[in-house]
Amino acid sequence: MSTFPISIPRPVHPTGIWGWFTTVDHKRIGILYGVTAFIMFLTGGVEAILMRVQLAGPELDIVSAAVFNQLFTMHGTTMIFLAVMPLSAAFFNFIIPLQIGARDVAFPRLNAFSYWTFLAGALMLKLSWIGGATDAGWFGYAPLTSVAQNPGTGIDFWIISLQILGIASLAASFNFIVTVINMRAPGMTMMRLPLFTWMSFITAILLVLAFPVITVALIELTFDRYFMFNFFNVANGGSVVLWQHLFWVFGHPEVYILILPAMGIVSEVLPVFSKKPLFGYKTVVLAGIIIAFMGWMVWSHHMFTVGLGAVANAVFTVTTMLIAVPTGIKVFNWLGTIWGGSIRFTTPMLFSIGFIAMFLMGGISGVMHAVSPSDAQQQDTYFIPAHLHYVLFGGAIMGILSGIFYWFPKYSGKMYSERQGKISFWLIMIGQNVTFFPMHFVGLDGMPRRIYTYADNMGWNFWNGVTTGGAFILVLGFLLVLDNIGRHWKNGEPAPSDPWDARTLEWSIPSPPPEYNFKEIPIVRSLDDWWATKQGGANKEVPASGGSEENGHDIHLPQPSYWPFVSAAGLLIAAYGVVFNDLLIPWGLAAIGLTIGFVGVYAWSLEPVNDPEEEDSTH
Amino acid sequence: MAQEHAAPIHGKDEGTTTGLSHRKMLMWAFLGSDCMFFGSLIATYLVYQGKSLEGPLPIDVFDIPVTSISTFVLLMSSMSMVLAYSALTKNNMKGFRIWLISTAIMGATFIGFQVYEFSSFANHHVEIDCVSPGELTKYEQHIFDDGCSSGEAHAESHEGLKPQTNLFGTTFYTLTGFHGAHVTLGIVWLLSLLLLSFKKGVITPEKNLDVDLAALYWHFVDVVWIVIFTVVYLFGVFPGF
Amino acid sequence: MSQELSEEEHTGHPTAGQYFRIAVILCAITAVEIGIFYLEVIGHWMIPILFTLSAGKFALVAMYYMHLKFDHNLFSYMFVGGFILAACVISFLILLFGVYS
Ligand code: HEM
Numbered sequence: 001m002s003t004f005p006i007s008i009p010r011p012v013h014p015t016g017i018w019g020w021f022t023t024v025d026h027k028r029i030g031i032l033y034g035v036t037a038f039i040m041f042l043t044g045g046v047e048a049i050l051m052r053v054q055l056a057g058p059e060l061d062i063v064s065a066a067v068f069n070q071l072f073t074m075h076g077t078t079m080i081f082l083a084v085m086p087l088s089a090a091f092f093n094f095i096i097p098l099q100i101g102a103r104d105v106a107f108p109r110l111n112a113f114s115y116w117t118f119l120a121g122a123l124m125l126k127l128s129w130i131g132g133a134t135d136a137g138w139f140g141y142a143p144l145t146s147v148a149q150n151p152g153t154g155i156d157f158w159i160i161s162l163q164i165l166g167i168a169s170l171a172a173s174f175n176f177i178v179t180v181i182n183m184r185a186p187g188m189t190m191m192r193l194p195l196f197t198w199m200s201f202i203t204a205i206l207l208v209l210a211f212p213v214i215t216v217a218l219i220e221l222t223f224d225r226y227f228m229f230n231f232f233n234v235a236n237g238g239s240v241v242l243w244q245h246l247f248w249v250f251g252h253p254e255v256y257i258l259i260l261p262a263m264g265i266v267s268e269v270l271p272v273f274s275k276k277p278l279f280g281y282k283t284v285v286l287a288g289i290i291i292a293f294m295g296w297m298v299w300s301h302h303m304f305t306v307g308l309g310a311v312a313n314a315v316f317t318v319t320t321m322l323i324a325v326p327t328g329i330k331v332f333n334w335l336g337t338i339w340g341g342s343i344r345f346t347t348p349m350l351f352s353i354g355f356i357a358m359f360l361m362g363g364i365s366g367v368m369h370a371v372s373p374s375d376a377q378q379q380d381t382y383f384i385p386a387h388l389h390y391v392l393f394g395g396a397i398m399g400i401l402s403g404i405f406y407w408f409p410k411y412s413g414k415m416y417s418e419r420q421g422k423i424s425f426w427l428i429m430i431g432q433n434v435t436f437f438p439m440h441f442v443g444l445d446g447m448p449r450r451i452y453t454y455a456d457n458m459g460w461n462f463w464n465g466v467t468t469g470g471a472f473i474l475v476l477g478f479l480l481v482l483d484n485i486g487r488h489w490k491n492g493e494p495a496p497s498d499p500w501d502a503r504t505l506e507w508s509i510p511s512p513p514p515e516y517n518f519k520e521i522p523i524v525r526s527l528d529d530w531w532a533t534k535q536g537g538a539n540k541e542v543p544a545s546g547g548s549e550e551n552g553h554d555i556h557l558p559q560p561s562y563w564p565f566v567s568a569a570g571l572l573i574a575a576y577g578v579v580f581n582d583l584l585i586p587w588g589l590a591a592i593g594l595t596i597g598f599v600g601v602y603a604w605s606l607e608p609v610n611d612p613e614e615e616d617s618t619h
Numbered sequence: 620m621a622q623e624h625a626a627p628i629h630g631k632d633e634g635t636t637t638g639l640s641h642r643k644m645l646m647w648a649f650l651g652s653d654c655m656f657f658g659s660l661i662a663t664y665l666v667y668q669g670k671s672l673e674g675p676l677p678i679d680v681f682d683i684p685v686t687s688i689s690t691f692v693l694l695m696s697s698m699s700m701v702l703a704y705s706a707l708t709k710n711n712m713k714g715f716r717i718w719l720i721s722t723a724i725m726g727a728t729f730i731g732f733q734v735y736e737f738s739s740f741a742n743h744h745v746e747i748d749c750v751s752p753g754e755l756t757k758y759e760q761h762i763f764d765d766g767c768s769s770g771e772a773h774a775e776s777h778e779g780l781k782p783q784t785n786l787f788g789t790t791f792y793t794l795t796g797f798h799g800a801h802v803t804l805g806i807v808w809l810l811s812l813l814l815l816s817f818k819k820g821v822i823t824p825e826k827n828l829d830v831d832l833a834a835l836y837w838h839f840v841d842v843v844w845i846v847i848f849t850v851v852y853l854f855g856v857f858p859g860f
Numbered sequence: 861m862s863q864e865l866s867e868e869e870h871t872g873h874p875t876a877g878q879y880f881r882i883a884v885i886l887c888a889i890t891a892v893e894i895g896i897f898y899l900e901v902i903g904h905w906m907i908p909i910l911f912t913l914s915a916g917k918f919a920l921v922a923m924y925y926m927h928l929k930f931d932h933n934l935f936s937y938m939f940v941g942g943f944i945l946a947a948c949v950i951s952f953l954i955l956l957f958g959v960y961s
């Protein structure tokens with residue numbers, strides 16, 4: 001293959017920090033995702049604590065009303081887009097290729113681009129605290145986001161960073177869709193895919209279909225704000241309800257994007273620590289598919305009080321109640337998995353069991369406000385945060401914590417402290433119930449969500465105090481988790497390749513996996529193939545296809561590249577250029593950023609696939 | 620079988636589970652996703668149809684014969700694109716380049732029409748004879764009522780249709796503008812391929828995937844226009860709508 | 861038109877001549893669309909008729925020019941899936957906004 005004279009040679013085996021900037025290794029990118037997202041999670045936690053301190057008692061004056069609005073908006077946006085989604089993405093990156101028996105993802109450079117773009121979006125959003133962050137709620141209802149109501153740059157930062165995060169998520173999802181369909185090891189049929197991979201695959205499909213809708217909604221909002229278009233301008237006939245529709249057409253599939261990967265993690269952990277195969281594998285897969293499908297038919301349950309009319313409310317009540325059915329099926333499958341198993345209560349197992357209990361409670365409060373007359377009482381009260389924290393904290397975050405501990409030996413090559421892990425579990429488990437359960441009470445007592453303070457005589461004092469106390473138990477729990485991970489990543493006991501006696505392919509290779517993952521691409525003969533291999537006594541290290549001269553050195557891996565980073569940097573500059581479009585030359589910065597991005601993409605697509613030296617020695 | 624799958628280098632068709640190319644699959648997934656993008660824009664256009672508080676409305680500005688010509692040009696560019704691909708697979712490099720250039724030119728022509736159309740809409744002006752006004756649209760009636768009240772001979776309006784004018788302007792320019800942006804990107808892509816085709820061994824009858832992908836994108840942009848032409852233009856002027 | 865196009869089902873990809881014939885059909889449909897458009901007698905039937913005609917054009921381009929008919933079904937699922945979902949979302953939003961009621 002001829003190389004282009006115009007193209008700069010690819011970096012060859014860079015090391016140190018430069019190696020991280022140019023890496024296309026899915027495992028390193030997974031770690032980058034995980035660490036960044038965890039830091040973002042902590043920043044979202046700080047925002048939450050500030051809110052809870054302000055609400056600890058009546059009529060406190062610790063933060064102003066204006067700052068409080070920014071706090072809850074940034075907290076919501078951070079937790080959803082900068083914490084839960086990228087934490088899931090960290091697992092997609094690290095685990096999926098290992099579970100399907102591949103050496104990397106389908107598009108390694110695109111994968112790096114996804115990460116750097118995500119980082120760009122994250123920086124963009126978080127740095128908007130300087131000069132006033134967005135304050136219109138994580139769903140940014142019109143007309144709170146109009147220039148008239150909200151002239152500062154906060155909303156602009158919010159819009160543009162969501163767009164950038166959207167690009168990152170879309171790129172990653174396209175990548176994983178192709179990877180799962182097209183990079184499976186021989187014999188790894190779709191119905192032999194580990195459940196985490198299945199649920200992530202469904203998540204990716206949901207994402208590529210849902211994100212374009214929010215992209216369009218945000219474009220419309222941008223045009224309204226920058227060029228005085230009329231999309232949400234009521235004075236010229238625009239409808240603020242259109243924003244709500246577009247947002248929730250995206251928003252409801254989005255909540256499944258948040259929860260499905262966690263469900264996948266739990267479906268991996270429970271069988272391993274119960275020493276039983278997952279109860280009803282096919283049912284769980286099917287339930288996941290049905291959830292993804294029905295997730296599109298319920299969006300207006302967020303709009304019951306808008307006045308869509310009796311028919312619409314009735315229809316969306318029914319569909320919303322129906323979608324609880326496949327969700328319930330999964331819960332029974334998980335219970336069936338544990339039932340009669342020889343259970344080991346390790347930290348990941350505890351978090352998974354906690355997930356089932358907490359998620360169930362969130363599902364039940366969900367069905368409560370699925371009933372539209374009942375929701376008329378609950379909408380916009382603290383009852384809704386109670387629901388969403390049981391599904392998102394008790395659900396998504398507990399699932400992710402389970403994954404963080406379950407795969408810790410694999411990605412770090414070390415063992416964590418089980419004792420410390422269990423203590424942190426109990427702190428988090430108790431902490432979240434103390435924090436979030438009382439929200440049900442104050443919600444039903446009529447306390448609105450998103451108020452910065454409340455009067456002394458409302459009867460809400462006690463439970464608000466309890467909630468704030470619970471939040472500090474959570475802080476303690478997370479500090480323990482952080483210490484456990486951080487300390488043992490550095491100097492924990494070395495981990496064996498399969499410490500849990502687990503079932504899936506990622507445990508058949510050393511911890512941490514070598515750069516090429518599998519010396520020999522495995523041949524898959526059944527569901528839970530690694531388990532079957534261990535039971536049958538056959539040794540996977542000796543390939544069924546006979547010996548091969550391939551060893552670690554001859555395996556061709558995708559080469560590192562500068563361009564994903566450059567393209568993402570261009571995007572970040574362009575994004576700042578859009579927000580500050582009157583700096584020096586109008587739109588000048590945006591143009592510079594776009595040009596850098598374009599150069600990056602061109603150089604990327606003209607870059608030789610492998611470096612020339614290695615090219616000669618192939619085949 | 621097993622050894623084939625061991626090939627770790629991406630982009631090689633034989634190395635994939637399904638035997639399909641990664642990149643082509645990516646392209647189709649992207650097009651499926653892009654359906655939702657245009658779908659949301661079209662939905663916005665349609666829910667706001669007829670909700671503009673003032674004119675000009677589609678019936679005032681649309682010129683169906685002109686748009687029919689640009690529609691025809693875009694359709695033909697699709698044919699030209701598929702012929703370029705066909706020529707390439709038959710190792711007819713000259714034919715390939717000619718059809719590729721003609722596709723790009725037709726795309727540029729389409730954009731030219733769009734620029735013309737946008738500017739003529741924006742500068743749309745109405746002049747009405749107060750004595751014998753003839754058949755008037757709602758918007759013209761409005762101008763007539765405003766301008767002919769105190770015995771003038773003519774009533775006129777130079778307002779034109781801008782994105783800020785009304786909901787129709789807002790939604791129309793956004794929808795067709797994003798389509799135009801897609802076409803423009805497509806033209807850049809085609810021209811890049813044209814340049815690349817002069818490098819030896821980059822685009823060959825066997826290595827035609829780059830062209831195949833660009834063609835898919837191009838046809839997609841064409842089918843989106845098929846929808847827009849009917850839903851926005853033809854339905855827009857239809858009086859019963 | 862199905863007769864004209866049936867032959868290439870056996871030979872894989874269509875030939876240049878067939879691509880050309882499809883282009884002729886596409887133009888013909890467009891011409892019919894515009895023609896019908898000026899026939900005011902059709903009244904409200906206009907919408908379903910124009911809809912069907914443009915759906916036909918869409919399908920021709922997708923199946924033949926984009927080779928969906930000859931490629932792996934997976935590609936069709938990916939594209940048609942997105943397309944149908946988009947169509948459903950559009951329809952539901954129109955219903956919910958009661959635009960034409
Ligand atoms: C059993 C299944 C579920 C049902 C029936 C359900 C139902 C609902 C309903 C009706 C609302 C709107 C309440 C209102 O605003 O008045 C709501 C809000 C919400 N749900 Fe669920 N839900 C379910 C599962 C989930 C899951 C799995 C997640 C996320 C992982 C989730 C996340 C949310 C969020 C974030 C909100 C609040 C959005 C906001 O207003 O900020 N729900 N849910």
Ligand SMILES: [Cu+2]
Binds near residue numbers: 251255298302
């Ligand atoms: Cu919902």
